[in-house]
Structures are given as C-alpha cells and as structure tokens.
Amino acid sequence: MRAVVATPRGPALRADHPLAERPGEAVIRPTLCGICATDLQLLRGYLSHAGVLGHEWVGVVERAPDPTWVGRRVVGEINCPCQACPTCLAGRPTHCPHRTVLGIDGRDGVFADRFCLPLANLHPVPDHLPDEAAVFTEPLAAALQVLELVNLHPTDTAVVLGTGRLGQLCARVLALTGARVLGVDRDPERLALLPGGVARRSPDDSCPPADMVVECTGTAAGLAEATRRVRPRGTVVLKTTVHDAEVVRTSPWVVDEISVVGSRCGPFAPALRLMASGAVDPTPLISHQLPLDRAVHALSVARDSVKVLLTP
Amino acid sequence: MRAVVATPRGPALRADHPLAERPGEAVIRPTLCGICATDLQLLRGYLSHAGVLGHEWVGVVERAPDPTWVGRRVVGEINCPCQACPTCLAGRPTHCPHRTVLGIDGRDGVFADRFCLPLANLHPVPDHLPDEAAVFTEPLAAALQVLELVNLHPTDTAVVLGTGRLGQLCARVLALTGARVLGVDRDPERLALLPGGVARRSPDDSCPPADMVVECTGTAAGLAEATRRVRPRGTVVLKTTVHDAEVVRTSPWVVDEISVVGSRCGPFAPALRLMASGAVDPTPLISHQLPLDRAVHALSVARDSVKVLLTP
Numbered sequence: 329m330r331a332v333v334a335t336p337r338g339p340a341l342r343a344d345h346p347l348a349e350r351p352g353e354a355v356i357r358p359t360l361c362g363i364c365a366t367d368l369q370l371l372r373g374y375l376s377h378a379g380v381l382g383h384e385w386v387g388v389v390e391r392a393p394d395p396t397w398v399g400r401r402v403v404g405e406i407n408c409p410c411q412a413c414p415t416c417l418a419g420r421p422t423h424c425p426h427r428t429v430l431g432i433d434g435r436d437g438v439f440a441d442r443f444c445l446p447l448a449n450l451h452p453v454p455d456h457l458p459d460e461a462a463v464f465t466e467p468l469a470a471a472l473q474v475l476e477l478v479n480l481h482p483t484d485t486a487v488v489l490g491t492g493r494l495g496q497l498c499a500r501v502l503a504l505t506g507a508r509v510l511g512v513d514r515d516p517e518r519l520a521l522l523p524g525g526v527a528r529r530s531p532d533d534s535c536p537p538a539d540m541v542v543e544c545t546g547t548a549a550g551l552a553e554a555t556r557r558v559r560p561r562g563t564v565v566l567k568t569t570v571h572d573a574e575v576v577r578t579s580p581w582v583v584d585e586i587s588v589v590g591s592r593c594g595p596f597a598p599a600l601r602l603m604a605s606g607a608v609d610p611t612p613l614i615s616h617q618l619p620l621d622r623a624v625h626a627l628s629v630a631r632d633s634v635k636v637l638l639t640p
Numbered sequence: 641m642r643a644v645v646a647t648p649r650g651p652a653l654r655a656d657h658p659l660a661e662r663p664g665e666a667v668i669r670p671t672l673c674g675i676c677a678t679d680l681q682l683l684r685g686y687l688s689h690a691g692v693l694g695h696e697w698v699g700v701v702e703r704a705p706d707p708t709w710v711g712r713r714v715v716g717e718i719n720c721p722c723q724a725c726p727t728c729l730a731g732r733p734t735h736c737p738h739r740t741v742l743g744i745d746g747r748d749g750v751f752a753d754r755f756c757l758p759l760a761n762l763h764p765v766p767d768h769l770p771d772e773a774a775v776f777t778e779p780l781a782a783a784l785q786v787l788e789l790v791n792l793h794p795t796d797t798a799v800v801l802g803t804g805r806l807g808q809l810c811a812r813v814l815a816l817t818g819a820r821v822l823g824v825d826r827d828p829e830r831l832a833l834l835p836g837g838v839a840r841r842s843p844d845d846s847c848p849p850a851d852m853v854v855e856c857t858g859t860a861a862g863l864a865e866a867t868r869r870v871r872p873r874g875t876v877v878l879k880t881t882v883h884d885a886e887v888v889r890t891s892p893w894v895v896d897e898i899s900v901v902g903s904r905c906g907p908f909a910p911a912l913r914l915m916a917s918g919a920v921d922p923t924p925l926i927s928h929q930l931p932l933d934r935a936v937h938a939l940s941v942a943r944d945s946v947k948v949l950l951t952p
Contacts, residue, residue, distance in 0.1 A: 415872065423872030423896060477873075477897065551890060560727065560735030561789075569891040576888045578863060579881040581902035584735060585789065588900040590893035 330640075331380045331440035332623040334370055339381065339627050341620075348379075348436050353444040354397060356404070358387035360459040361438050361620075361638040363630040364467060365493060365546055367431070369569065371627065375433050381627075382439035382638075383431040386453060386462040394447060403465040404449040405596055406430040411448075422593050439623055441640060451596045454604045463637060464497070464610035465599045471497035472602075473594030474565050475505070478587075480540055482506035487538040487557050488526075490545030491518040493613070493635055494567055498542045499526045500608050510535055512557075521612060521634060542567060548574040551588070560584040565591050610635075642952075643692045643752035644935040646682050651693065651939050653932075660691075660748050665756040666709060668716070670699035672771040673750050673932075673950040675942040676779060677805060677858055679743070681881065683939065687745055693939075694751035694950075695743035698765060698774040706759060715777040716761040717908055718742040723760075734905050751935055753952060763908045766916045775949060776809070776922035777911045783809035784914075785906030786877050787817070790899075792852055794818035799850040799869050800838075802857035803830040805925070805947055806879055810854045811838045812920050822847055824869075833924060833946060854879060860886040863900075872896040877903050922947075 331345035349355065362384030370377045383406045389397045409416050409424030416424050430445060431437020453462045471494060480486055484507040488499045491513040503509045503525045510527045512535070513519050519528040529535055537559035543550045546568040554564040555577075564586060581588060602608040615633040618626040620640045630636040643657035661667065674696030682689045695718045701709045721728050721736030728736050742757060743749020765774045783806060792798055796819040800811045803825040815821045815837045822839045824847070825831050831840040841847055849871035855862045858880040866876045867889075876898060893900060914920040927945040930938040932952040942948040 420872055473897075477899075560732055566890060566894050569894045573887045573889040575885050576890070577885040578878060578888070578902070581900065582878050582881045582904055583902070585785075585902045585904055587789075587902070588893065590890075590895070590897045590899070592894055592897055 329441035330620060331436070332382065332620070333380055334377050339371055339624050341623055345380065345440065347440075347442050348444065350444045352393050353446050354392040354450065355390045355442055355444055356387045356402070357390050357442055358385045358438045358440070358640050359401075360463045361385045361640065362463045362467070363627060363636045363638065365568065367627065368631060370432065374569070377432055379431070380436035380438070380440050380443065381431050382437035383429070384463055384466045385438040386459045386465070387438070389450070390442065392447060397447060397450065401453045401462075402450040403453055403462055403596060403600070404430075404445045404451065405593070406432065406449075406466060407593060408435060408446055408449065439620065439638060451600060454600065457600070457604050458611075460611050460614060460637070461603050461609070462600075464603070464613075465596055467494060468497050468501070468599040468603065468608060468610060469594035469596050470494065470567070470592065471501045471594065472598055473591045474498060474542055474567070475501060476594055477589055477591050478540065478563050478565060480505045480507050484508070484539035485510070485536060486540040486542065487512055487535060488542045488544060489550055489554050489557070490543070490568075491515070491522060492544065492546065495542070495544035496521055496613050496634065497608075497610060498544055498567065499523070500610075501602070502542070504602070504607060510538070518634065538562060540565065544568060551576055555580055555586060558586055561586070563587045563589055565589050567591055641753035642932060643748070644694065644932070645692055646689050651683055651936050653935055657692065657752065659752075659754050660756065662756045664705050665758050666704040666762065667702045667754055667756055668699045668714070669702050669754055670697040670750045670752070670952050671713075672775045673697045673952065674775045674779070675939060675948045675950065677880065679939065680943060682744065686881070689744055691743070692748035692750070692752050692755065693743050694749035695741070696775055696778045697750040698771045698777070699750070701762070702754065704759060709759060709762065713765045713774075714762040715765055715774055715908060715912070716742075716757045716763065717905070718744065718761075718778060719905060720747060720758055720761065751932065751950060763912060766912065769912070769916050770923075772923050772926060772949070773915050773921070774912075776915070776925070777908055778905075779806060780809050780813070780911040780915065780920060780922060781906035781908050782806065782879070782904065783813045783906065784910055785903045786810060786854055786879070787813065788906060789901055789903050790852065790875050790877060792817045792819050796820070796851035797822070797848060798852040798854065799824055799847060800854045800856060801862055801866055801869070802855070803827070803834060804856065804858065807854070807856035808833055808925050808946065809920075809922060810856055810879065811835070812922075813914070814854070816914070816919060822850070830946065850874060852877060856880060863888055867892055867898060870898055873898070875899045875901055877901050879903055
C-alpha cells in the first residue's frame, strides 16, 4: 500500500509499504488526514520515529474483531496504552510508559492507504459532521486539554501566543468559557482567521497582564515571552514541544509565583460534541487540501500554512 | 546604630548607619535574626539591594502609631504593599508591583539595632514560643506556601530535593499532610536533621516517581533533576530563586503534562500556629548563633550551614 514514512533524509512516499497488522485491532481506511506541527518535528528527528507519519484523521473501519464496527465512520485517540500498569490503573493511560502512539512513537501512522488501531480508541463520528471538521478532532481535543488541566474563569483574561494551527483551536475553546481572549501573532493573515469573539493583537501591542497565557508559538522564545505576559500567580500553558533545550530564567516564576503547565493530548468526546453542536467550526482553518501522492510537497507547504489536509 | 549593609564588595558592618524612619510605621528592636539563602544571593548582586540586609527576625515594638503595640513581642511579614493598586485589590498584596520588601528590595532590613515596618505586617508571638522558634516564622511560612498553591493529597508521595534551610522546613510541613515524604540530599549531616517521619535518600538511590517534587537545592541543575523525579501530570514546586538563567528542556513538561509552580512568601498565621502547637519544631535546625558584630563572618558561615542566627 502507499505510505508516507519518516527517513533520515526527510519524508518519503512509498508505494509498497506493508500494512503492520496487529491482532485484535481494527483496520481503518483513512478518508481525510491532517498535518500537525508534531509531524514536522518528527521529520527533524524528534523521538526518532522511523515509521509511517500522521495521527490526525477521519476514516472508515474496514475490518474489526467486533463486526458491528465495520463500515462505521470514526476518529480515534492516538495513544495506545497497556491498560495494566500502575500509570494506566491510576487513570492516566495517555501517560502509560509502555504506550505506542499513532504515527509518533512505535506505531505506524495514518498517511497511508490503511492503518491499525485498537477498537477502544475509536469514536463514531456524528452523521452530520463532515470529514473536513471531524479531521480536527485530535487537535481540538488537544486544545480542550488546556481546560482539562487548568480552570479558566469566565472573568479571566487569556492570551494565546501564536495563532497557527493549535493556537487557533485553543483561542476558540478558551473563548467558549466567556473569558476575554486575545490572540497574539505577527502574521495578519493568521490573526484574521481568529473568530469574532477573540481580540487580535500584534506582539508589539500592549496587553494587560493575563491570568493565563497559552504558548502556541512552537518556538524556543515563546516561554520567556509568555512569562512576560502573565500576571503574578497566573498560569502559562505550554502546548508546543520544543525539541531543543532552551535558556530560561526561572527566577520570575518563583518571585511572581507563576505556574507553568505542560499540556498534550486531550479528550475526544467533548471535541466531537463541540463540533457537532456548532460551537466550534474548525473548517475555516483549512488552507490546503492535497492528495496523499503529493504528501512530501504537502509537508513542506505545512511549514508556513495553517492547516494542510491530505486525501488518501 | 549598627547595621549590616550589602556593598559591591560584600557585606559590611556599619557602626553609624542612620535608622530610616517611616511615618506611620512601627520602630522595632530585633532580638534574634536568621540568615537566609536570599541574603547570600543579594550579596551576589540579586536585585541590586544596597541597604541593610536581613528579613528573618523576632523582636519587640519600641515605638508605634498605635501605642497598644509598644512592648509587644512580634514577627512580621516582609512585603509592604501599596494596598491600593489592582494587584492588591485582587487579593495578591505580596505581588504588589509597588511593594517594598524588608531587607530585599527598597527597604532596610533587620540585621541592625532597629528597623521599621508597618503595623499591618506584624503578628504577636504567643508567650510560650521562644525567640529561637519564632525567628523561623518567615521561612516556615514560605514552606507552607507550597501547600497554599498546590494540594498535596494524604495518599501522595512528595520528594524534597535539597535538605538545607528551606528543604528542612518544607519536608516538615509536607509530612503533616500524611503524604509519604522523601528528603533527597548528598550530605548525610543534613539528611540526619530530617524528622523521623521523613525518609532519607541519597541522589543515587532509586525513588518512585513522585506526585510532587519540591526543588530546594538552590542550584541551576535542580529543575532538571526535579523534572526527572516527578510522575506524569505531577507538580514540581520551585522554591529557590536561581539568579542565573538555566538551560532547560521543556519538552518533558509538555509530553508528561508536568506543572512547574513557583512559590515564594507564605502565610505567617499558620506558621505561628504550627510552632505554637508543637507540630513543627524548627529549633534543631539552628547550627550557629553569633552576635551581630560578627555578622560578616556569620554570612560566610551560612553558605555551608543549615541555620545561622544573629543576636543583635
């Protein structure tokens, strides 16, 4: 089958990649996939992933141990935990030390004709939700994880630093709390994509100190910038994994009693609910839609675009 | 009067330093003072403090706008906020941007024959609590601030990294929650000072991943070490202001969804209650007690000692 794999020389489209079938798992045919910043980081060597790329998808179950799943349109959680270790039993399966992660760590991803995933990871997609929205379930869940970890009050002010792929989704879910949300970016085109309820600011504009700053710049400089923008006892949420070590002055965190909270994968069910109800519409973020055969080009386009989708 | 001031060439004992009287404030005669790691950092240039050093103390009110305070034995909070700005009115007076801080920032400290502080900062000391305990109120309050900011459950495991001055007090208050507390230090003498309920570990011993790690090493390496020791979704509490910027890999915070929480000054009233009830006895931490006239020597001794007190 066709598959896009990470190689030391960059992404490569293979015509004859074997499907790595896993006993007891569903075989899924993806109908639409999304390119994420993590895919681009994996191509720079993050986690040394050497298999098929891709973890944002919507698709149809082709084969399954439980035949009632066959033919259903689904999305699916990307972490595959062991369900038996102390971390899993403590209710933190996404942190299972034995986990594989779809298209990221120890498990082939979705930029291919077929891939495998456990049935326990799957969520049926509501019939009226188009593929173009459902493909955003994983990144929208990641945005919701900010609110799973930190309580943003309706009277708070939140800054989203960087309004790329993830920043756009974070701004949308934070705004649903009723809080005042400001998106900060130097790029006027990305600012223009923010929904009506989110204020648009250039990094040079003065902003009031925020109760929460969500760092979505994907750059090493973002954490220091977020620290400058948060109020004493406020919270900086780190959404982007910066591969390199960075030089950080930690004394402002102590003096101003700032919390820095790392946040990764989030809950799929509320993401589907918010898109199904219309409270979040991610489709204006789609900048490009390219066929899987042009995946290598698409990955290069994704560096400077908001959301690039792949059609297998 | 005598006073110990920070100069670019180190600490200096002055015989004729003027008392900087402030209208409306109490004049206090300190009866016992403590040397803190922050004093040593100020001498290395932190915050450019050029006045009298010292912010841990117990003493007697000599003059006060309200005469009922005169003659009372007191301790006192070190932050002097404006009580009028948005930060003060939001209930965060210790973060007032206009504050002065006793012996640290914009206000002469307590290593002197007399000093001034607003009446609003003072707490009467229970009669049966000796000066040797009461002088620990400020650092014990700082240790309690960990629990003011983060909920440590009775079933949790907490690691205190570094069992010097502040680590000793943090270990004591964390142990009162019922949580399993481990003190980690390379120095067997400091480990021996930990109370019975706290497990003693060398940095080379294996420890289970902790729900909370309190970083009290005072070193730039402490944060990375704390990150290694905390469980996914656990909390690292930063207690020590490291003056220099440090190189930090932040991606483990995102991947493991770790919270890093800065913590500074804490509440005096619970610190006094815990010492008055006998739940915390800090006096075994006293390693040296020297007269104010030997303060320059005492500050040098404090670099390698647990708690050095000064008697004015």
